Amino acid sequence: FEPMGAGEFVLAPLALRILLLSLPLFFSSAFLLFVMITQGQEKKVPFIYLVAAIFNVVLNLFFIPQYGFMASAVITGLTELLILILVGYFSFKKFFRNYPPTDVKASDFAGGEIGN
16 A cells, blocks of 8 residues: 555655765764854855755756655755855865964984974
């Protein structure tokens, strides 16, 4: 016995799995978002989410009519990836501007004396 309309939801578990794959991206971008805020970059956050929203809406308009909710699940993951890339870019850019890498020599780690 199959409930009426159940055939329409056969692919729903796959879409849910695709969405679950984007959870690590979400949590990583949330952490870096708080890093950005502590760096005083909170004014860039609305810009990042505006870019992500436009990206999401445009792709949804093109792909949902042809591929349905599966496209929406994939696009949601891609949007989270875009947010992670943008937030990561701004937070690491600011971090390395404040704490530039120094010239580290192998001798610093391989038996060199500390403090020279």
